[in-house]
Amino acid sequence: xxxxxxxxxxxxxxxxxxxxxxxxxxxxxxxxxxxxxxxxxxxxxxxxxxxxxxxxxxxxxxxxxxxxxxxxxxxxxxxxxxxxxxxxxxxxxxxxxxxxxxxxxxxxxxxxxxxxxxxxxxxxxxxxxxxxxxxxxxxxxxxxxxxxxxxxxxxxxxxxxxxxxxxxxxxxxxxxxxxxxxxxxxxxxxxxxxxxxxxxxxxxxxxxxxxxxxxxxxxxxxxxxxxxxxxxxxxxxxxxxxxxxxxxxxxxxxxxxxxxxxxxxxxxxxxxxxxxxxxxxxxxxxxxxxxxxxxxxxxxxxxxxxxxxxxxxxxxxxxxxxxxxxxxxxxxxxxxxxxxxxxxxxxxxxxxxxxxxxxxxxxxxxxxxxxxxxxxxxxxxxxxxxxxxxxxxxxxxxxxxxxxxxxxxxxxxxxxxxxxxxxxxxxxxxxxxxxxxxxxxxxxxxxxxxxxxxxxxxxxxxxxxxxxxxxxxxxxxxxxxxxxxxxxxxxxxxxxxxxxxxxxxxxxxxxxxxxxxxxxxxxxxxxxxxxxxxxxxxxxxxxxxxxxxxxxxxxxxxxxxxxxxxxxxxxxxxxxxxxxxxxxxxxxxxxxxxxxxxxxxxx
Amino acid sequence: xxxxxxxxxxxxxxxxxxxxxxxxxxxxxxxxxxxxxxxxxxxxxxxxxxxxxxxxxxxxxxxxxxxxxxxxxxxxxxxxxxxxxxxxxxxxxxxxxxxxxxxxxxxxx
Numbered sequence: 001x002x003x004x005x006x007x008x009x010x011x012x013x014x015x016x017x018x019x020x021x022x023x024x025x026x027x028x029x030x031x032x033x034x035x036x037x038x039x040x041x042x043x044x045x046x047x048x049x050x051x052x053x054x055x056x057x058x059x060x061x062x063x064x065x066x067x068x069x070x071x072x073x074x075x076x077x078x079x080x081x082x083x084x085x086x087x088x089x090x091x092x093x094x095x096x097x098x099x100x101x102x103x104x105x106x107x108x109x110x111x112x113x114x115x116x117x118x119x120x121x122x123x124x125x126x127x128x129x130x131x132x133x134x135x136x137x138x139x140x141x142x143x144x145x146x147x148x149x150x151x152x153x154x155x156x157x158x159x160x161x162x163x164x165x166x167x168x169x170x171x172x173x174x175x176x177x178x179x180x181x182x183x184x185x186x187x188x189x190x191x192x193x194x195x196x197x198x199x200x201x202x203x204x205x206x207x208x209x210x211x212x213x214x215x216x217x218x219x220x221x222x223x224x225x226x227x228x229x230x231x232x233x234x235x236x237x238x239x240x241x242x243x244x245x246x247x248x249x250x251x252x253x254x255x256x257x258x259x260x261x262x263x264x265x266x267x268x269x270x271x272x273x274x275x276x277x278x279x280x281x282x283x284x285x286x287x288x289x290x291x292x293x294x295x296x297x298x299x300x301x302x303x304x305x306x307x308x309x310x311x312x313x314x315x316x317x318x319x320x321x322x323x324x325x326x327x328x329x330x331x332x333x334x335x336x337x338x339x340x341x342x343x344x345x346x347x348x349x350x351x352x353x354x355x356x357x358x359x360x361x362x363x364x365x366x367x368x369x370x371x372x373x374x375x376x377x378x379x380x381x382x383x384x385x386x387x388x389x390x391x392x393x394x395x396x397x398x399x400x401x402x403x404x405x406x407x408x409x410x411x412x413x414x415x416x417x418x419x420x421x422x423x424x425x426x427x428x429x430x431x432x433x434x435x436x437x438x439x440x441x442x443x444x445x446x447x448x449x450x451x452x453x454x455x456x457x458x459x460x461x462x463x464x465x466x467x468x469x470x471x472x473x474x475x476x477x478x479x480x481x482x483x484x485x486x487x488x489x490x491x492x493x494x495x496x497x498x499x500x501x502x503x504x505x506x507x508x509x510x511x512x513x514x515x516x517x518x519x520x521x522x523x524x525x526x527x528x529x530x531x532x533x534x535x536x537x538x539x540x541x542x543x544x545x546x547x548x549x550x551x552x553x554x555x556x557x558x559x560x561x562x563x564x565x566x567x568x569x570x571x572x573x574x575x576x577x578x579x580x581x582x583x584x585x586x587x588x589x590x591x592x593x594x595x596x597x598x599x600x601x602x603x
Numbered sequence: 604x605x606x607x608x609x610x611x612x613x614x615x616x617x618x619x620x621x622x623x624x625x626x627x628x629x630x631x632x633x634x635x636x637x638x639x640x641x642x643x644x645x646x647x648x649x650x651x652x653x654x655x656x657x658x659x660x661x662x663x664x665x666x667x668x669x670x671x672x673x674x675x676x677x678x679x680x681x682x683x684x685x686x687x688x689x690x691x692x693x694x695x696x697x698x699x700x701x702x703x704x705x706x707x708x709x710x711x712x
Binding site: 064065068069070072074078080081082083085086087088090091096106124126128129132153163164170171172173174175176177178181232233234236237238251268351352355 | 652669670673674677681682684685688695696697698699700702703704706708709710711712
């Protein structure tokens with residue numbers, strides 16, 4: 001029995017295929033179209049799922065869309081009414097697309113399905129609820145048979161925060177916070193104020209926070225909490241809407257008011273990143289963490305559960321997730337690898353499947369490798385297309401020499417097996433490097449990824465050995481939490497904070513506050529990269545590597561061998577390992593010199 | 604060769620053959636044909652631009668009409684109705700108690 005789940009038309013479109021309650025394939029549309037956060041209907045992703053499984057659209061038992069479009073329309077109309085006449089611009093902006101297509105949603109979806117397969121028999125599409133899709137994506141992939149589920153994001157239909165209780169037979173929506181009062185939008189407003197793009201720059205704000213100074217951040221946090229919102233005892237918030245414009249206009253915040261409050265104007269992307277914005281980033285992170293800690297306390301009080309499933313875009317804030325975990329209110333916390341809108345595709349399908357069935361908890365880890373995989377022939381065809389020199393050897397036999405290359409400070413593009421599901425590279429579409437070198441962070445940011453110099457890199461290590469180098473000790477297979485680097489020492493300095501102010505055995509993966517966004521891996525989840533880590537340990541004494549997504553700034557993570565080769569040719573990467581093929585920079589200098597790199601919009 | 608190139612070639616053949624008839628054979632009616640061909644060539648060169656210009660104008664007019672209709676709706680419907688909408692007052696909590704355990708999958712609302 002096949003169920004197809006879709007999320008589309010807002011951001012991060014994706015599709016997922018469920019077979020008898022198990023996710024067998026899932027992918028985001030951006031990986032195929034090469035447009036970051038692509039919101040178009042996931043035509044390519046659906047084609048991939050169907051081709052891999054060898055079925056057609058007519059073989060699907062059910063198709064489930066991840067939210068309820070009419071409810072969303074109702075919210076838009078209601079908000080326009082409430083904020084009239086200031087909402088005139090928003091009204092003119094929103095109405096044409098709604099009246100033109102979005103209200104006739106079934107017809108719109110059918111048109112897209114017919115485009116994929118003209119013989120599509122017009123199966124009736126089902127509609128889940130936005131926050132239920134998030135919650136279901138988390139619970140029905142979790143190792144629990146009973147759990148509280150917390151969903152926090154920008155906005156779904158009406159809800160901006162939902163608290164559910166799931167059991168193996170049922171679910172219950174207990175409480176909900178509604179638009180316009182939203183923690184997700186609040187964090188996006190902070191992101192916008194600091195000059196980053198909404199829906200993609202939030203993780204930059206999180207990465208910038210440790211550069212903030214404690215005293216100054218606390219002062220800013222006080223201004224934020226006094227003027228931008230009110231928090232209640234149960235963690236719910238009420239935004240002071242005079243300072244925002246997202247609910248009636250085309251901008252997120254009231255620039256003038258924010259300038260009056262913080263004595264600094266909205267930073268534009270090109271502006272220098274001054275110490276004030278670092279302090280502001282820290283203050284905003286602290287403010288959001290404080291709200292989330294209150295909310296999780298309330299979730300515990302009303303659900304009395306030992307387990308928590310946390311989802312929605314805000315669940316990508318791994319620093320806040322760690323604070324929630326350290327609170328020890330819940331014995332177990334589960335966060336799906338794609339807690340954002342893409343994950344809604346899985347949740348919609350699983351939620352529909354289990355509506356009248358019993359969920360049996362997973363004994364194994366959820367498999368996050370759900371995307372396309374390429375054969376040796378397909379890889380070779382791509383290499384030949386670019387006329388590149390290469391060596392072919394069974395990858396397991398090359399691992400020792402690859403580990404030695406990494407130990408020598410070389411940067412490696414690592415392309416193996418099935419593509420990961422979710423926004424993070426989990427060792428199949430990764431750029432790998434040694435974390436032992438002080439200069440590696442700068443080299444990777446400026447010469448490989450072409451991104452801002454302040455941004456940290458994440459480590460990957462073997463699950464059973466993580467406790468030697470990181471604390472607290474727990475498995476973290478999807479990089480959803482940050483852990484502390486044991487060897488971290490802070491050097492006090494009055495000067496502008498920089499990564500040279502720290503001491504650590506792994507300077508390139510240790511953030512300024514001593515944290516690292518660790519991925520733990522074992523041979524069951526990913527045998528190849530586990531083996532590489534073991535070999536790297538034999539050479540250097542440490543089973544830890546830098547693991548960053550295989551892409552450049554503004555580009556989605558590579559999907560196909562062609563994407564990987566393009567990325568290799570346009571950066572200063574030393575080696576590219578494509579399945580069983582190894583390509584070296586020094587052997588392909590001509591091709592690299594003659595290659596015209598693709599230009600991506602900076603995120 | 605695409606259709607446009609074929610048409611162009613046909614016009615050139617017409618031009619050459621009727622040029623011969625006019626100047627060598629002194630057939631005066633060929634002057635009308637030559638004039639017609641020249642007009643057709645000129646028109647075909649500008650027809651694409653003309654099409655585009657008409658399309659843009661129609662689009663602009665349609666957009667203007669849409670904005671006008673939406674503006675009228677906003678003034679006549681949204682603004683008056685907004686007086687009846689009451690702002691939600693929050694006192695001790697901004698949570699709404701839901702207690703619902705069903706999702707109506709069949710409906711888009």
